[in-house]
Amino acid sequence: MKPQRSLVGLALALTSACSSAPSSPSVPNTVVASAGNPSVTAQSGAAAGSSAGGAGATANAAGAAGARAVSSGAAGSASVQPTAASGAQAPAAGVGSQQPATAGADITTTTAGAGGQPATAGGSGVGSNEAGSTASGAPGDCQSIDAVAVLRGYAPQDEEAAADFEDYLTSELGSLTCATGGNGDARTITQTIFVPPNTSYDGHGEKLTADVAAMRCDTSEGEQAEHQRPYFVLAPGATLKNVTITYPGCEGVHMLGDNTLENVVWEDAGEDAASVRSYFPGGKITISHSEGHKAADKMFQFNAACDVKIESFSGSDMGKLVRQNGGKDFPLKIDLNTVNLTGVISAVVQSDSPQCFVRHHALEYAFTGSGDKADRVFRDIPPGNITEY
Numbered sequence: 001m002k003p004q005r006s007l008v009g010l011a012l013a014l015t016s017a018c019s020s021a022p023s024s025p026s027v028p029n030t031v032v033a034s035a036g037n038p039s040v041t042a043q044s045g046a047a048a049g050s051s052a053g054g055a056g057a058t059a060n061a062a063g064a065a066g067a068r069a070v071s072s073g074a075a076g077s078a079s080v081q082p083t084a085a086s087g088a089q090a091p092a093a094g095v096g097s098q099q100p101a102t103a104g105a106d107i108t109t110t111t112a113g114a115g116g117q118p119a120t121a122g123g124s125g126v127g128s129n130e131a132g133s134t135a136s137g138a139p140g141d142c143q144s145i146d147a148v149a150v151l152r153g154y155a156p157q158d159e160e161a162a163a164d165f166e167d168y169l170t171s172e173l174g175s176l177t178c179a180t181g182g183n184g185d186a187r188t189i190t191q192t193i194f195v196p197p198n199t200s201y202d203g204h205g206e207k208l209t210a211d212v213a214a215m216r217c218d219t220s221e222g223e224q225a226e227h228q229r230p231y232f233v234l235a236p237g238a239t240l241k242n243v244t245i246t247y248p249g250c251e252g253v254h255m256l257g258d259n260t261l262e263n264v265v266w267e268d269a270g271e272d273a274a275s276v277r278s279y280f281p282g283g284k285i286t287i288s289h290s291e292g293h294k295a296a297d298k299m300f301q302f303n304a305a306c307d308v309k310i311e312s313f314s315g316s317d318m319g320k321l322v323r324q325n326g327g328k329d330f331p332l333k334i335d336l337n338t339v340n341l342t343g344v345i346s347a348v349v350q351s352d353s354p355q356c357f358v359r360h361h362a363l364e365y366a367f368t369g370s371g372d373k374a375d376r377v378f379r380d381i382p383p384g385n386i387t388e389y
């Protein structure tokens with residue numbers, strides 16, 4: 001069971017953070033700093049930070065204030081090797097993520113280098129995708145597989161976590177549609193898209209919009225309701241690329257572990273843009289050549305042990321870029337390489353875990369509001385756990 005968040009407190013926080021009218025240029029000083037230089041410099045009038053992310057604001061990423069393009073080569077970078085490196089269920093060194101109860105054994109012995117399927121994985125139609133193979137791009141080409149059965153193969157061993165996972169599968173997710181690609185067109189989705197283990201979903205530049213009712217999206221201020229549906233559920237080893245997720249952001253992308261996201265744009269993130277739940281296996285997560293905007297609370301949320309790499313990422317208007325689940329203590333490694341953020345409200349990374357380690361290179365950020373926010377960049381993380389390279 002998930003702890004209940006205090007919506008009142010959050011609403012109050014968001015009221016001040018998000019209520020400025022989009023036309024108002026009177027955003028207070030924006031504090032600009034690079035991580036390498038903790039002595040922040042004030043820059044007035046920059047980046048009309050908190051653009052309206054509220055209901056009905058169909059986002060236009062290009063219009064997001066101050067988002068500089070650091071992702072050269074982002075568009076059309078289709079030549080990503082999807083799964084070769086994502087390697088099975090084995091957790092990244094030193095991260096120690098949970099082993100899936102039934103999946104582990106088979107996963108390490110099936111398709112070389114790619115991991116394969118869990119033992120209980122419904123079988124039909126999934127196993128043929130080898131590491132590095134190109135997805136056909138045809139939506140629905142894996143529709144015959146039983147997505148829930150495949151996912152069940154990754155149930156955690158812990159009884160309580162397993163019950164939460166089962167609850168997630170049977171009530172939170174709703175019905176799933178399996179697909180390994182889109183055709184580049186804009187479309188509205190009414191079901192979460194399941195991407196099978198060790199396959200790559202290539203949207204070919206498509207823009208997806210969630211149907212508010214079918215996907216239970218929260219369109220109220222801040223979009224923070226629990227139990228919204230994700231656009232995607234990525235099975236272990238799955239890659240997602242060349243997709244734009246529009247407004248409403250809903251629950252974004254759920255990543256079970258060992259996932260790569262490449263050239264994904266969140267125009268207006270919802271409850272969060274992408275996350276790893278506590279009852280997911282976790283593992284290596286790479287998010288590259290991507291953009292995220294308007295995350296009232298957090299952009300990326302990690303509730304299970306992960307080794308996270310965020311590279312060539314630009315974002316604007318967010319509470320936090322990365323949030324390790326509040327009050328929890330588990331290993332999380334975060335590598336930020338060439339990351340450019342504007343309109344940061346609360347933190348670049350926030351964690352309550354002494355096992356959270358951050359490495360960063362070419363990190364630039366600009367907070368909203370005035371004052372010295374130097375102590376909030378890596379919020380509540382021991383300085384000894386942070387390395388610039």
Ligand code: ADA
Pocket residue numbers: 002003004005271272275277301303325326
């Ligand atoms: C909130 C909530 C957590 C978790 C998280 C998430 O932070 O308090 O329990 O649900 O969201 O995963 O999105």
Ligand code: CA
Pocket residue numbers: 251271272275301
């Ligand atoms: Ca979430």
